[in-house]
Every structure is written in structure tokens, then in C-alpha cells.
Amino acid sequence: MHLAYPAVLSALLFCTGLYGVLARRNAILVLMSVELMLNAVNLNLVAFDVWLSRAAEETLHSGQALTLFTITIAAAEIGIGLAIVLAVHRNRGTADIDRLRDTAESHDLDSPDSDALAATPSEKAEATA
Amino acid sequence: MSLAADTPGFLSPTGVEITFVLVGLVTFGAALVTVTTRQLVHAALWLVVALGGLAVEYLLLTAEFIAWVQVLIYVGSVVVLLLFGLMLTRAPIGRSPDADSGNRWAALAVAVASAGTLIWVVVDAFRTTWIDLDGPAAGSTKATGQSLFQNWVLPFEGLSVLLLAALVGAIVLSRKAKETDPAAGPDPAAPHSGEQGEKETR
Incomplete structure (x- = not known):
């Protein structure tokens, strides 16, 4: 498989998430867009790890280990982020980040x-x- | 450069590539709907489609362990958390016309410009790079587990501490303040919870 396919898909997903972060108003939708950006990075990491494990005979599998770490940190981030959003909503009555x-x-x-x-x-x- | 001569061209794609492009189109479309729809719950459900499509892409890249972790954590827990958050903050679920802010066109310009730049750079850099998918899977559970527990043990253990801190932080943040009655309004509660949030994110 050409490396260009996952790299281009990853770039497209990242820019979709970038648009969502910039254009959305609800904080939870912004968190969803952040998840999209993180997943684009994960796809890049996995694709380059699979390529390098063959082309350079790299046995450390750093791309996949970093992908697992990113997934875990994203889960922690979404928990903390939702707790913050709920606290803001309880105090202010809104979750719109424009206000x-x-x-x-x-x-x-x-x-x-x-x-x-x-x-x-x-x-x-x-x-x- | 010697490898560039014998890599297959883009005009004769293999079956894996065709599948990758089709699933990638579905994933990209679902991501687009996720960031543009005005129904908040539909956005979360389209996010499931996008993340599931990415799991299929991981399978096509022979990273099967990452694919199942993706299904378990993202589709299984993160989207459920997002749905809970949506339903706790937006009680009347339905079409919300104020989902997009006023700077939508500036955001679109920034996204299109960055997408063009990134795709140009990436295609120019990796035009002739070929991933060899034959042979034993590069991301099987055995290979991933061996590398994780031989070379990455210390970050792995550090990550468990981070998860514990995140758990405690989420509990502290979402706990109701005890001394303020709910009818008192936001004034006594706001500095208190803000101080706790600062303490936990540090």
C-alpha cells in the first residue's frame, strides 16, 4: 500500500477536526472535533510504524506504543473535559464557549x-x- | 531512491488500497457530517461511524491490536461519555440552530488552507513510499505486547498514574459543593470549583 493514502486521509481528518474546533460553539462538539484530530494523528502513527517496521526493521514499535498512549490520554482528556463542561454548565447555565x-x-x-x-x-x- | 523504481504506481491499485480508499471516503464523510450537522446527538453518532471506519483502516494496516483498542475505548466509552455530556447539558435534544459560531467562514478558510498545504507536502514527500503489508502482521497482539512490555514499561506505568489522577480529578470536578444550597446561584460556587479545577489540571 502506498504510504500516501493513510497520510492524505490523516491530513483530511485533521483539517476536518480543525474546522470543527474553530467553528463549533458548543463545548462538547469542540471536544468531539478534538477527538477527530487525535485520531488523525493516531492513523499517521500507525501507518508510519507499519512502514518503518518493514523498511527500516525497527522493532521498537514506537508508533503503536505511542498510539496506545494517545488513546489512553484522549480517554482521560475526555473525562476531565466533560467534567469541566458539566461544572461550567452547572455554574453558568450554558455550555457555549462564545459566552x-x-x-x-x-x-x-x-x-x-x-x-x-x-x-x-x-x-x-x-x-x- | 533505488526503491522508487520498483514500487507500483497509483494507477494500478491493489485490493487493499481500493478498500482503504473506500473506507477512507466513508470515514471522511462521517467526519464532515460530525463537524457540520446541527443535531447534536447525530454528531455523536456520526462520530461513531468515523471512529469505526478508522478501526477498519487500522485492520487494513495490519495493526489489529490498535483496531480493537480503538473499538473498545473510543466507540465503547468515549462516545458514550460524549452522549451523556450532551444529554446532561442540552436537555431538549433536537435541532439547535446555534451550533455553529459566527466565525464559520474564517474557520473554513483556515481548514481548507491547512488541508491543501498538508496534502501537498505529504504527497510530495511520500509519493514513492511503499508499505509492505505481506508477511507476519506488524501490529499483532504478540508484537505489540512484546514491544510494550519490553521497551515501554516505564511510560506504561506512568500512564496508569495519569489515569488515576484523571479519575480523581473528574470526581472532584463533578462533585457538588456541599456548603452551597442549589438555590443560592453561581456566586459562592464559582471560585470554589475553579480553584479545584486548577489544582487538578496542574
Whole structure:
């Protein structure tokens, strides 16, 4: 099999996940897109490991070991990420990452429920300007 | 470079390559639907199709152990976790028109540009590289287990500690704060849980 096939598929999947991370608004959909990107990397690792284990007679199988580690770390990441999303949803009532902009600097226009936390940095910015 | 002469061309694909391309098309289509659909539960279910297609690709690359791990962990547990998360945060399941944010076209431009660059580089670099799939499988359970427990024991054990930390962190993060009653609102609970989150992610 040509190595170009899995490499191109991996690039396509990675860019699909990149689009999802940039374009989605719900935090769980962003996590799904992150999973797609991680899987694209896994496919690359497996393909290059299979190639190198024949072409270079590499017996360490580092690609497959790293793939297993990536899968495990992705499982841990999705658990922690969902716990964070659920905590945010419980505290704020929303999981939209567009609305979580308490640390944004001066957004007077797009935050109608701007509280004291959002007002203080803008005052500071006006004072320094 | 001497190997480049006797590698088969792209115009006479083998059966494995044809299968790989077909399954790859299904996988890529499912991934596209996953990032573009407006039904959140459908996105999770199309993610199952994409991850299952990737497991088939691992099988075609003779990495069978990775394929079954993929089916077990991704399709079995990660997607179930995602579905739980969706149903816990979005009580009315259905079409949600605000799934995409306003910077969708900028995201599309970035994704298409990076896809073009990556594919150009990858095809230019590995045009003549040939994976030899004959002989004993490179990713059988025996080969993977031997390499994992001969050369990768210390990272493997470290990974178990990381999983334990992630487990404890998820429990701490998702535990309800005891001293605040649920009617009090987000003000007393917010700095408390944020501090715990910082402690666990460090």
C-alpha cells in the first residue's frame, strides 16, 4: 500500500477536526472535533510504524506504543473535559464557549450581562489609555 | 531512491488500497457530517461511524491490536461519555440552530488552507513510499505486547498514574459543593470549583 493514502486521509481528518474546533460553539462538539484530530494523528502513527517496521526493521514499535498512549490520554482528556463542561454548565447555565468571556478585556458591545468583573478591566484600560 | 523504481504506481491499485480508499471516503464523510450537522446527538453518532471506519483502516494496516483498542475505548466509552455530556447539558435534544459560531467562514478558510498545504507536502514527500503489508502482521497482539512490555514499561506505568489522577480529578470536578444550597446561584460556587479545577489540571 502506498504510504500516501493513510497520510492524505490523516491530513483530511485533521483539517476536518480543525474546522470543527474553530467553528463549533458548543463545548462538547469542540471536544468531539478534538477527538477527530487525535485520531488523525493516531492513523499517521500507525501507518508510519507499519512502514518503518518493514523498511527500516525497527522493532521498537514506537508508533503503536505511542498510539496506545494517545488513546489512553484522549480517554482521560475526555473525562476531565466533560467534567469541566458539566461544572461550567452547572455554574453558568450554558455550555457555549462564545459566552464564556469573563477574562476578555474590553467587550462592552457583545456582553449584555456584563457584570462588575467585565467592567473593571475596561475601566482600567480607559484609565491607562 | 533505488526503491522508487520498483514500487507500483497509483494507477494500478491493489485490493487493499481500493478498500482503504473506500473506507477512507466513508470515514471522511462521517467526519464532515460530525463537524457540520446541527443535531447534536447525530454528531455523536456520526462520530461513531468515523471512529469505526478508522478501526477498519487500522485492520487494513495490519495493526489489529490498535483496531480493537480503538473499538473498545473510543466507540465503547468515549462516545458514550460524549452522549451523556450532551444529554446532561442540552436537555431538549433536537435541532439547535446555534451550533455553529459566527466565525464559520474564517474557520473554513483556515481548514481548507491547512488541508491543501498538508496534502501537498505529504504527497510530495511520500509519493514513492511503499508499505509492505505481506508477511507476519506488524501490529499483532504478540508484537505489540512484546514491544510494550519490553521497551515501554516505564511510560506504561506512568500512564496508569495519569489515569488515576484523571479519575480523581473528574470526581472532584463533578462533585457538588456541599456548603452551597442549589438555590443560592453561581456566586459562592464559582471560585470554589475553579480553584479545584486548577489544582487538578496542574
